[in-house]
Amino acid sequence: MHADGPSPARGVNIILLGPPGAGKGTQAGFLMDDLGMVQLSTGDMLRAAVRAGTPLGREAKAVMDRGELVSDSIVSGLIDEALGGLSPETGVIFDGYPRTAAQAALLDEILARHGRTLDHVIELAVDEDALVDRITGRFTCATCGEGYHDRHKLPVQPGVCDRCGGTEFRRRPDDNEETVRTRLAEYRAKTAPILPIYAARGLVRRVDGMAEMAQVRAEIRRLLRPAGRRVEPGPAEARPPAA
Numbered sequence: 062m063h064a065d066g067p068s069p070a071r072g073v074n075i076i077l078l079g080p081p082g083a084g085k086g087t088q089a090g091f092l093m094d095d096l097g098m099v100q101l102s103t104g105d106m107l108r109a110a111v112r113a114g115t116p117l118g119r120e121a122k123a124v125m126d127r128g129e130l131v132s133d134s135i136v137s138g139l140i141d142e143a144l145g146g147l148s149p150e151t152g153v154i155f156d157g158y159p160r161t162a163a164q165a166a167l168l169d170e171i172l173a174r175h176g177r178t179l180d181h182v183i184e185l186a187v188d189e190d191a192l193v194d195r196i197t198g199r200f201t202c203a204t205c206g207e208g209y210h211d212r213h214k215l216p217v218q219p220g221v222c223d224r225c226g227g228t229e230f231r232r233r234p235d236d237n238e239e240t241v242r243t244r245l246a247e248y249r250a251k252t253a254p255i256l257p258i259y260a261a262r263g264l265v266r267r268v269d270g271m272a273e274m275a276q277v278r279a280e281i282r283r284l285l286r287p288a289g290r291r292v293e294p295g296p297a298e299a300r301p302p303a304a
């Protein structure tokens with residue numbers, strides 16, 4: 062089970078935004094593990110529906126087999142179904158949706174049908190040059206998976222894993238500068254249409270995605286505390302020093 066007492070993410074609805082490499086998947090994992098939130102990733106939901114052969118899945122498959130993009134109505138149908146299966150207490154993280162102004166409006170309608178409203182659009186903000194540096198230098202031990210970095214964390218003994226003594230290492234082929242820059246540009250293009258919409262509604266919360274993973278985690282937790290309610294830190298949860 063999850064944390065004792067009412068979860069700060071009770072019935073909360075957030076959109077989590079961040080370019081590849083910003084740690085979005087990691088942070089979503091924390092929110093699910095720590096707070097019992099559910100991530101609705103439209104890409105995953107679509108693949109699952111196609112695999113399961115549901116009516117929406119069959120419709121989506123026919124569209125994709127023709128090489129066309131899946132329509133907003135199919136995607137919103139999937140979200141509608143998924144929300145219908147959740148308790149109103151369950152917090153939801155939207156991932157990969159919405160991507161357009163029309164989809165943002167549609168999401169509001171769907172949420173309203175389920176008695177929900179969008180609470181936060183959390184943006185993991187990155188310094189693109191620093192992110193390129195972080196991604197292009199990384200490699201892992203092929204045996205135990207320990208992570209290393211050309212410039213920031215080399216094995217103490219060159220070519221030998223600190224943790225398991227392994228001597229084989231792996232790099233992801235798409236961890237090169239050109240690919241990373243392309244992914245960053247795609248991300249910018251995808252978020253550009255929706256960020257101003259949510260910023261105008263006062264929903265965008267920028268979190269420094271370049272900070273330590275634990276710090277980002279704490280910052281997001283802080284954002285999810287119910288507005289207007291002051292929560293004192295428990296012993297296990299130190300308040301970050303005042304800026």
Ligand SMILES: [Zn+2]
Binds near residue numbers: 203206207223225227
């Ligand atoms: Zn190793």
